[in-house]
Amino acid sequence: xxxxxxxxxxxxxxxxxxxxxxxxxxxxxxxxxxxxxxxxxxxxxxxxxxxxxxxxxxxxxxxxxxxxxxxxxxxxxxxxxxxxxxxxxxxxxxxxxxxxxxxxxxxxxxxxxxxxxxxxxxxxxxxxxxxxxxxxxxxxxxxxxxxxxxxxxxxxxxxxxxxxxxxxxxxxxxxxxxxxxxxxxxxxxxxxxxxxxxxxxxxxxxxxxxxxxxxxxxxxxxxxxxxxxxxxxxxxxxxxxxxxxxx
Amino acid sequence: xxxxxxxxxxxxxxxxxxxxxxxxxxxxxxxxxxxxxxxxxxxxxxxxxxxxxxxxxxxxxxxxxxxxxxxxxxxxxxxxxxxxxxxxxxxxxxxxxxxxxxxxxxxxxxxxxxxxxxxxxxxxxxxxxxxxxxxxxxxxxxxxxxxxxxxxxxxxxxxxxxxxxxxxxxxxxxxxxxxxxxxxxxxxxxxxxxxxxxxxxxxxxxxxxxxxxxxxxxxxxxxxxxxxxxxxxxxxxxxxxxxxxxxxxxxxxxxxxxxxxxxxxxxxxxxxxxxxxxxxxxxxxxxxxxxxxxxxxxxxx
Numbered sequence: 001x002x003x004x005x006x007x008x009x010x011x012x013x014x015x016x017x018x019x020x021x022x023x024x025x026x027x028x029x030x031x032x033x034x035x036x037x038x039x040x041x042x043x044x045x046x047x048x049x050x051x052x053x054x055x056x057x058x059x060x061x062x063x064x065x066x067x068x069x070x071x072x073x074x075x076x077x078x079x080x081x082x083x084x085x086x087x088x089x090x091x092x093x094x095x096x097x098x099x100x101x102x103x104x105x106x107x108x109x110x111x112x113x114x115x116x117x118x119x120x121x122x123x124x125x126x127x128x129x130x131x132x133x134x135x136x137x138x139x140x141x142x143x144x145x146x147x148x149x150x151x152x153x154x155x156x157x158x159x160x161x162x163x164x165x166x167x168x169x170x171x172x173x174x175x176x177x178x179x180x181x182x183x184x185x186x187x188x189x190x191x192x193x194x195x196x197x198x199x200x201x202x203x204x205x206x207x208x209x210x211x212x213x214x215x216x217x218x219x220x221x222x223x224x225x226x227x228x229x230x231x232x233x234x235x236x237x238x239x240x241x242x243x244x245x246x247x
Numbered sequence: 248x249x250x251x252x253x254x255x256x257x258x259x260x261x262x263x264x265x266x267x268x269x270x271x272x273x274x275x276x277x278x279x280x281x282x283x284x285x286x287x288x289x290x291x292x293x294x295x296x297x298x299x300x301x302x303x304x305x306x307x308x309x310x311x312x313x314x315x316x317x318x319x320x321x322x323x324x325x326x327x328x329x330x331x332x333x334x335x336x337x338x339x340x341x342x343x344x345x346x347x348x349x350x351x352x353x354x355x356x357x358x359x360x361x362x363x364x365x366x367x368x369x370x371x372x373x374x375x376x377x378x379x380x381x382x383x384x385x386x387x388x389x390x391x392x393x394x395x396x397x398x399x400x401x402x403x404x405x406x407x408x409x410x411x412x413x414x415x416x417x418x419x420x421x422x423x424x425x426x427x428x429x430x431x432x433x434x435x436x437x438x439x440x441x442x443x444x445x446x447x448x449x450x451x452x453x454x455x456x457x458x459x460x461x462x463x464x465x466x467x468x469x470x471x472x473x474x475x476x477x478x479x480x481x482x483x484x485x486x487x488x489x490x491x492x493x494x495x496x497x498x499x500x501x502x503x504x505x506x507x508x509x510x511x512x513x514x515x516x517x518x519x520x521x522x523x524x525x526x527x528x529x530x531x532x533x534x535x536x537x538x539x540x541x542x543x544x545x546x547x548x
Contacts, residue, residue, distance in 0.1 A: 046377060064441035067444040231471040
């Protein structure tokens with residue numbers, strides 16, 4: 001490794017570094033608008049909405065059970081959990097798993113494909129474009145030294161172990177832009193823009209959600225609930241409060 | 248519900264804007280966040296912003312929210328023309344939007360054209376049958392037309408699906424009380440107590456419904472809920488103090504002659520004393536009436 005610096009041509013800055021960044025930004029903006037166009041409004045399913053609400057209400061029943069009279073509590077418990085038509089009771093066999101439901105609903109599959117396509121196609125194209133025109137040379141230099149471990153990150157596409165790590169290859173510059181522009185996008189496109197890939201990944205992983213399982217879990221915890229009416233205690237407490245006021 | 252601190256803040260902002268101190272936009276944002284109904288002020292402060300293109304463009308995307316807010320305020324003040332202008336602008340910007348469609352329906356409502364509003368709402372519901380705001384509008388409309396049984400029916404249908412919407416439960420409870428359907432109202436208040444067990448207002452309302460229904464068991468339960476209201480409010484609620492006294496009196500009347508379980512008489516006499524103390528402090532001229540009443544109920548000697 002020699003002590004002298006590599007001098008980068010200013011033409012590289014003008015014709016590689018800046019165009020690459022500008023193109024990445026423009027593609028990001030374009031993707032945002034295209035995905036906005038393709039986004040289809042999906043009406044929520046009545047059953048799914050209702051299940052969510054049932055679970056919420058059952059949770060409140062569980063938390064506040066001791067504050068209502070015993071009779072009313074038991075009638076509610078029957079309403080929620082009885083084996084014939086309790087609203088938390090899921091008949092056997094009807095508990096289809098979410099995976100199957102997803103495949104049986106073509107809309108959902110199409111929607112996911114659209115999302116994926118709008119993510120993958122532009123990325124493949126830009127990567128091919130960068131590879132074709134700008135592969136294999138140094139495009140920039142970062143103003144601080146780095147350790148060898150960063151070589152694979154910053155000098156992707158150049159197989160030289162003698163170049164100082166602070167030099168950035170053009171392909172690496174592409175990757176840095178790809179992942180680093182999110183902040184800029186949220187600045188110019190508003191907070192919740194569609195280009196946020198990380199968020200999309202999170203959504204995808206949420207697909208394992210199974211409402212039937214939640215319902216029966218809630219049913220079990222209501223079934224074992226002990227009712228201990230809290231109100232009789234309140235009479236004593238109220239007496240104490242009033243004594244303090246009167247005296 | 249608006250907390251006391253927020254209300255103070257809102258009132259301070261209001262007088263600040265009123266006296267030319269600026270901050271109109273902050274006031275409008277706060278009013279929207281707290282969902283308070285001060286339509287005259289919202290209209291008065293919001294309209295100048297909308298009429299001033301420079302101030303308007305400064306808001307960016309919030310501009311359209313302001314249009315909506317001012318439109319609703321204008322309807323509330325029967326300034327139909329202003330509301331119409333706002334909605335036309337919104338419609339130009341968001342054609343086919345459900346939210347603007349709702350405003351259109353509300354405009355018809357404000358003009359008293361209920362059939363037309365009904366048609367608009369039905370159209371929206373056809374596209375999206377689970378639109379909560381529209382379903383609530385329909386309930387409000389039924390109520391405005393005085394058709395309370397229809398309102399009850401609509402609310403029940405709504406709660407069938409959105410059963411965790413406690414504002415709707417509350418509305419239903421109040422309608423039931425006004426219709427003297429106390430059993431149903433009691434059920435709704437039970438739901439509300441389950442939802443927020445520490446809000447004394449629900450305990451008080453539940454106790455009142457139970458007391459109205461009467462019967463020994465209900466009265467005893469009502470007394471317990473009045474007691475919990477006293478505990479939760481720290482004895483500051485006069486209505487609950489009265490409630491305990493009334494329940495105790497009614498129970499003693501009903502249980503007369505029967506093998507009555509000896510209940511502690513402490514609570515009601517303490518409540519009576521607390522009432523007397525409060526009246527002596529705040530309304531000394533009415534103490535005599537109160538004393539007579541309580542003596543009649545044999546709560547003080």
